[in-house]
Amino acid sequence: MVADLPEYFFRTREGGASVFRVDSNNRHRRIEMEQIATINMRTGEVRPNGDRELFAEDLQAINTWIADRKETLDWREMDDILRTVDQINGTAHWAQSKASDEQLEAVTDTLLMAMHDLRSVLVRKRANALADKEDAEKQG
Structure with a gap:
């Protein structure tokens, strides 16, 4: 199972994420997660954690995650709108047939x-x- 772990973990939060580097190759064979950066999706800012320097592979993984996350959020937004259309239709039916x-x-x-x-x-x-x-x- 250890080999199947991703190199990075992104803890999503409102407007962004915290980025962790996953380490399972330590002497205790424990999964350790070290926070390396914070992402602000609104501004696109990637801020290293503390005095840490982000490597090219870190930035590549972060940029890939940002692109994927934007796509997911855009899809969810459209899905929410289409669900709203269904809700409006349901509300019209309720008002016409069930509402007191x-x-x-x-x-x-x-x-x-x-x-x-x-x-x-x-x-x-x-x-x-x-x-x-x-x-x-x-x-x-």
């Missing part, structure tokens, strides 16, 4: 404001995209 007058009274204003806000953002973004496309076609 009291339940509808409790949520209607909040739902209408949230849907109005979402609609406004989507319409504005669509209009901007169409305008940008027209401008590009005129210039192209």
Whole structure:
């Protein structure tokens, strides 16, 4: 099992991760993890831990992890949005077929404001995209 361990472990946290080098080739045959860096995904900053110097292989592993993590987070974000569409559809069905007058009274204003806000953002973004496309076609 020791041979199957990765060289690095990334402990994810909000907005980044702590990077550990995994060592299982020690005299006690214990798995040791030494923190070598901290990653800030928002800024892209990789900060070595303490006075440590990161080697090229450390930076390569970190950069690969960052790219993979961005891809995962982007996928999760799209999945969340698609789940939201399902939730909206479920909410419409609930409002039409199951909700009592009291339940509808409790949520209607909040739902209408949230849907109005979402609609406004989507319409504005669509209009901007169409305008940008027209401008590009005129210039192209």
